Amino acid sequence: MVSRAWVPGTGWRRRWARAENRRRLRAYQAAMAQWCRRDADLRRLRAAAEADPAPAGADSGAGTGTGDGARGLPIRLDPDEAVLAVAPAVRLVSVRARHAPGTPGPVRLPVPRADGVLTGRPPYGLRTIDGGLAVLTDRRVLLAGRIGEREWPYRDLAGLGHHPSAPLTLLYKRGRRTVSGLLLPPAAAGRFRYALDLAYVAANGRRPALLARLDGMIEEHAAARPERPATASAAAAPRWALVPDGALAVGGSLAVTALAVAAVLLHPSGPDGDRLAVPVLRPSAPAPVVPQPEIPAPTGSSAPPEPTSGTGVPVRPAVEPLARVRSTPAPASPPASTRPPTPAAPSTPAGPGSAGPATPTPTGTPAPLCGAPANPYGYTYCPGGTYVTSPDPGVCTYFGCVDDFWTAAGYLVLCEDGAISLAGGTSTACAAHGGVRQPVYAAAPPAVG
Incomplete structure (x- = not known):
């Protein structure tokens, strides 16, 4: 009988690799389907903008x-x-x-x-x-x-x-x-x-300008085509994949149950949250002493007489019932130093000519820009986002701002000469820059696959 030799990468490693490749393939297919729909919409829009407006049906x-x-x-x-x-x-x-x-x-x-x-x-x-x-x-x-x-x-x-x-x-x-x-x-x-x-x-x-803009959007969208993911190998399987998902779930449930039982045993409490006190044996209050005639103890007995009350009934220690004792937290210990902490200096918004905070580093997959400069804030010329009414103080580092950018109170718009203004929605927006071309949008965060 020929025995099969053990080869690294078999068993649980292979199972993990197959499951991981299926997950990557599903995520790639979903992203590709979304990309294809957007590409078809842009090309359909390009053809409609190039043709004359068609009468309604x-x-x-x-x-x-x-x-x-x-x-x-x-x-x-x-x-x-x-x-x-x-x-x-x-x-x-x-x-x-x-x-x-x-x-x-x-x-x-x-x-x-x-x-x-x-x-x-x-x-x-x-x-x-x-x-x-x-x-x-x-x-x-x-x-x-x-x-x-x-x-x-x-x-x-x-x-x-x-x-x-x-x-x-x-x-x-x-x-x-x-x-x-x-x-x-x-x-x-x-x-x-x-x-x-x-x-x-x-x-x-303005049809030529619209066609040129649509061509730029199509080229930018083509550059963002999803790439096919690499194939996961069995050698890359992590150690946690050795335990099946069902065993992890059962182990986690047992651990939570054990912790709950231990908490109940160590800290018993009543239905309303008050801790139950341990029954305490204490003698009852002494009755008034009444002089009684002395009775000699029987000969040969060394047992002491039982205490009696005024009626002659023996007195026995009473057992107090279970009493509810509300737990009171101990007072917090005073801090080591009584010196109050130094308050932090209030931050002032950066305006024109100020350095502003450090520029954040963009992370994740960049959103489509539709011709906008690359920036870490997700500001784009692509329609579909939200208006930007409170731009980041470092926006003028990536965009060309008008001279009176920070004096306006509106939303971000793109002027005809390529500058941006914060006077969107007002009659003075881009007045000295050829008028408003379109709003600047804040792209929605990409969905995590």
Whole structure:
């Protein structure tokens, strides 16, 4: 009979290697599927931005406009005006305070996104003016409301302001101090915004700039393609893999149970948390002594007489019942030194010209930047993150800040000349730098696989 020789890497090491390779493969496949979906969305968006805006389908009741309206829509369109999207039950709102927190600022070059269903809460300070049917054409945005018909031609708009989580889109008109917008239904907001961004960019002649930006996003996304993980070998198995997972769970349960039993035995307590005292044998209070006649002890007996009470009944020691003694913690010992600790000096926020704190070192997988400079704070030009209202003091080390960067109170925006400003949401944002191009977002932390 031939005996099989023992080879290092067999048994538990092999089992660990197979399980580890399966785990790595599942994580790689999940990351690759997410990467492929994003790549397909960018290329689809690139093709849609390159083509002319397509009219909406027949299911939305849209088509080429006529003088009497397009297929029953309650609006009057130009003869060659095309309807791109229709959204019912839209509320026309007005912003009471232009610089209210959470109000999206104007963006001259929006990147279209299919956000899907937006269920976030709109910012405070909105006032409803009217409501009705919103119609999007290749030339303007119209609202057929209960009060009347309103329109916003693309050539008169200074920018669009999309809220990142709520179905709110603000339409910034040139020369108007008040800002109005549309509060769309959550299910229709994504498709309406997508068509609006494409039509606005095409109508203002900024399609080449949008295509160049999309090409940069596609190249950056291609560079972030997940790499296939290395194969784990049996020789790399750690020692803890020698114990099966079931044995570890049983051992941990037994250890916890043993600790709980030991704690109960060492520290008995009642149902309300009070410790039970040990029964103590103590004699009862002595009764008053009454003189009794002396009775001689029987001859040959050396036992002492029992103590008696005044009635002649022998007195026996009483047993006190179980008494609850509430445990009182011992007073803490005084510190070795009575000198109070020296308070730390208050930190002051770094402003322009100050050194600021040490720059943190980026860790983990870097988030997509979409053309933003590499930085350890996760600030990116990719839409989908959150607005940055309190940037890190060292942000100007990685970005080119405007001169009055720290005097503004808004959120981070990118100017047309490449500088960044903290005056997002205000009328003075990037006033001396060509206007606002888009907001700067804080990317969400990557999910741990």
